[in-house]
Amino acid sequence: MAEIEMVIDSIRVSLMNYQRVVILKEKEGERYLPCWIGPAEADSIAVKMEGVRVPRPLTHDFVCSAIDRLGATVESAIVSELKKDTFYAKLLLNKEGKEIEIDCRPSDALAVAIRVGAPIFANEKVLEKAAILLDRETGKPIGTGVTAAEIESNKYGIFSESAQDILSLAEKEAKRLNHDFVGTGHLLLALVKGIPTTASEVLKNLGIELTKMPVEIEIDISQHLSIESVKTGLTSAIKETIELSIAEAKRLGAGQVQTEHILLGLIRQKDGIASNLLKNRGIDVESVYIELIRSYNQPGYRQQEPPEWKIKQS
Secondary structure: OOEEEEEEEEEEEOOOOOOEEEEEEEOOOOEEEEEEEOHHHHHHHHHHHOOOOOOOOOHHHHHHHHHHHOOOEEEEEEEEEEEOOEEEEEEEEEEOOEEEEEEEOHHHHHHHHHHHOOOEEEEHHHHHHHOEEEOOOOOOEEOOOOOHHHHOOHHHOOEOHHHHHHHHHHHHHHHHOOOOEEOHHHHHHHHHHOOOOHHHHHHHHOOOOOOOHHHHHHHHHHHOHHHHOOOOEEOHHHHHHHHHHHHHHHHOOOOOEOHHHHHHHHHHOOOOHHHHHHHHOOOOHHHHHHHHHHHHOOOOOOOOOOOOOOOOOO
């Protein structure tokens, strides 16, 4: 099979578990290849992509120096195989006209290649199995069940620290209930059980008893499991909620998604467990907006300065 030249498009973070994913793009085509990598390797690649100067050599700087001192050059990095959801890669070196092939992780191959300016390739079989197409206008994958929000990088500053905590807690709540998926019910549980936030304060002001609400939500989840359940991962309802939360933040002129925007996203999502539960208790978008106006006007309330929504991608 042919090997297709790729370029590093971006490094992003999964909202499901905050693991890093490097996005490779076909140099002369429209396919994208997402590869999961570790945080240290992601940082090592990002440092070089963004031209950050470091006081001492990183591990991959050392590898490049060692290759050079041994009289070899890096010819290319190749994402060569995909077996049981694990990517395999190799570095091709040249020493005195002799080709040397080194088995390695894709993250290490990419980190070395980007440092020496070597081309990056992916085997066509790998692309056939795992490549996706992205809509140019929306950034959403075409023809897959994954949303752009799932792999949106927190480096873009979209989610505040408190919002990230709520998303993480939602996953923990799902695991506690022995669910392999994360739905809007788990997200609502996180909002009412987590540390006090603007969202929980709004719910309390609207008559929700936060100490009693978790039991009601768990009962609702168990009784209406079929509404959202999937085998694993994020339900379509929670994916839509995340996108609606981002839209709410932008609509309200916030630089980051806060917990109150997540609450609004849950309500605006039409047919999820959380939206049904909240609406049955008389909580709608208008009532939340009214409470937010009161909160924002309280003395001492300070909204974070909005950061850039996007960063420059290499």
